[in-house]
Every structure is written in structure tokens, then in C-alpha cells.
Amino acid sequence: MSAGFAGLPRIDLRPQEAGGSPSAEASATWRLQCSRSAGLDGAADDAARTILADVRARGDAAILDCVEEFEARTITAADLEVSNERWRAASSNVSDEVREAIELAARRVHLFHRTQKFPTTGIEKEGWSLHSRAAPLSRVAVYAPGGTAAYPSSVLMAGIPAKVARVREVFLLTPRASDVVLHAASVAGIDRVFEVGGAQAIAAAAFGTETIPRVDKIVGPGNAYVTAAKRQVFGVCDVDGIAGPSEILVMADASANPELVAADLISQAEHDPQACAILVTDAPDLPAAVDAALTRQLGDLPRADIAITSLREHGAAVLVADLSGMIEAANDYAPEHLELLIERAEVIAPALTRAGAIFVGAWTPEAAGDYTAGPSHVLPTAGAARFGSPLGVWDFMKYTSVLKLDRAELEAQAKAITALARAEGLEGHARAVECRLKDGDA
8 A cells, every 4th residue: 555545534424324314423524624724824824914014015125035035046126027038948948749738728728718708788778878897907917836836737727818808917926937837928928927926926916016016916826825915915906716725526426437536536636735635425335446546546656645645634535325415515515626427427517506617527537627628727725616716707807887877867866866865874975966956057
């Protein structure tokens, strides 16, 4: 058996007796599993608060100090932005195979997101008009992690929807930009790249510094410090969400191939020791078969130590009584990625209402969604799929209400407006209407 892996922890949610309920212990364990958080407090939150205040006060100087402290690099402000020369050289260093893969992914991401149209809407009547006017944001920052792995795919998945929305300027923030990430930025249409990461990058984008302009919105996943910083700058600018570790829930019945179940659990577990990989099944013999497959596949996995920690500490095999129990468990967990390795998967999918993305059937691995399928892989995590949505063109649009009344229409509404204003103790509001309706035009 792979060192340190002794099988997925079990949670048995089957009724203890006919018509009964699961054990209190199992129910409590499952509730705890479902109530995972995205690092909303703790040391990362405190550290991010200190960095944000420093960058807001000292700008570039604070950024440079952070780069030296956290990355052991001594640079000047002129080094923060990646030069056009380095950008071009980076693209030429990427292999043909990877270049072709990036270009295929980019085409499919662009093709899908072009379908997300947001027209101006409203009402036109004689004497009045009301509209919601759609317009893109002016400047957006895409954050791409640069820790235990490089993520050119995240650059495509966040940068391309912003460009489809016609955002005027899209920046990339990433520490130690690799050649492949820089090439992906070029393909995505990114306008400028700043080689800075962590909470200090979020601070620079939110507040602006002498070198890094202030943005309207920050999108893209990051570590606990990035997440804490994004939460704290919300309101100064917009953010796409509060991202937690990557996660997958695989619904599998007796028809599922244990090797595929194991492979898909590993595909998320290898991201991060904090990643969550959950199997939910009504087939009592499947967890043991999946454990055996996991053991085999972990044996030669390059990131086995990371995956084993994830599976041991945050994974689970959840046993339920039947298909309805699987659906209930999946909706309770509200996973970032939900895979359906079950019979009649396409028939069951509409009942699954709380997931960031649903992968229907054995030929639709979550890995396809990460890279080439088309919809953005920037998804709600930590249960936020209960109310959150995948990143899309909509994240880069804003609406402005545009109102126009003529005198007759204001007169028709005046009695109600002034009554409501005075009921709220706002005499000035009432007078602002009445002064327009005195003899003569406003």
C-alpha cells in the first residue's frame, strides 16, 4: 500500500433500521464535512491585513519589501512589470506541443463564452423610459498562482471571458512568471503582466501603486493569503469570490469503474494537501474497490505525498441507501466539481442544483473541464456553489439604471413619491418633486 494511505475515511449515512435515520455520529461527521470554510479567519487573515495596510500606505516600496521577504528576491520597481522583450522570448521557449494545447483550449474557452450575451434591457413608454444599461468594467486583474504548480489554464479561463466582455485593460498578477504562463497570457489577450504575488499583489491591484494601476475587479484563485486579502479589499474593488481549496465529489453507483473513480479523486487531491475528494455511493462494495485502485495509482504519482494527505485528511467515502440519498448528499455538500459516474447520468443531472460544474458520464472527466472543454474552471468552492456561479462574461459586466420621466409622468407619481418621502421623514425628497410641479416647466 502507498505509504501513509490506508483508505478513504468512511461515513455511513444509511439508515440504521428500516425507515430510520443514520447514526447521530455519522450525521454530525457529514455536517462537519459539508461546513468546510475558505479560510475566513486565522493567521492568513491577520497577515493579509498587515500587508494591505502597508501597501496602501507605502505603495511600490511595500511591494518590493514583500518580494524580498517572501520570495527572497531583491528587485526595483522597474522589475515589477514583465517587459515586452521577455514576454516574446518566453513564448518562443514553449514547446510546440504545449503551444498547440494552449491554443486549442483558448479557442474552446472563447467559443463558449461568446454565447454569454448581456444586452441592455428596459421599457419604453410614452412619457417615460427605464433601462438597465450593460457595460464592461474598465480594468481587471487576473491572479494566477505560482506556488507548487504553474497554472496557464487559469490565465485562459479568467482572461478570455474578460476580453469577450470587452474589458478595456486586463492585467495578470503572478509571482515568478513561467514561460508557459506568459505564453498563455499572450494568447488570452492580457494587456500587461506584473510579476508579484500573494496578499501584496491583491493590495496593489485594489489600491493602486506608483507602478501598478488600481483595478475595478480582481479574479482568479490563490492561496490562503490571497484569499484573505481578496475578502478584505471587497468594497474597495470587486472580487469574483472567496476561493478555498479545490474539491470534487464523485457520485458513483455499482456500474462505475473503480479505476475511473480513483483517477478522478486523485485529479483533485493532487492539487493541494487541503483539497477535498469525496466519493458518494449506494454500492456497499465500491469503496473498498476504489481504495485498492487509489493505492495502485498513488504508487507512481509524482505528487503522491500531496494527494495522500488530501485523501487522508479531507477525503471520504460516503455510503448512502439509494440514488435519492446520493442526490441529497451531493446537494448538501455543494461541490466545486461534481462527477456523475452513474447509470442514466444525464437524466439525474437536473436534480443536482448545487454544484459549480457537473460532469455527466464516464467520458466527461473533470480534467476536461480544467483545460479544454470551454466553460471557465474558476468555480465556487467551500460550499459557495449553494449561491455562487462559475466565472463568466457576467463577472466583467456592470449595469447602470437610466431613468427618464416627462412632466406628465412625474405628476402621475408625485402623490405617492411625496407620501412615501414624508413617511420616511425625508422632507427634502418630497420638496424636490413639488418644486418641479409648480406653475411653469422645470
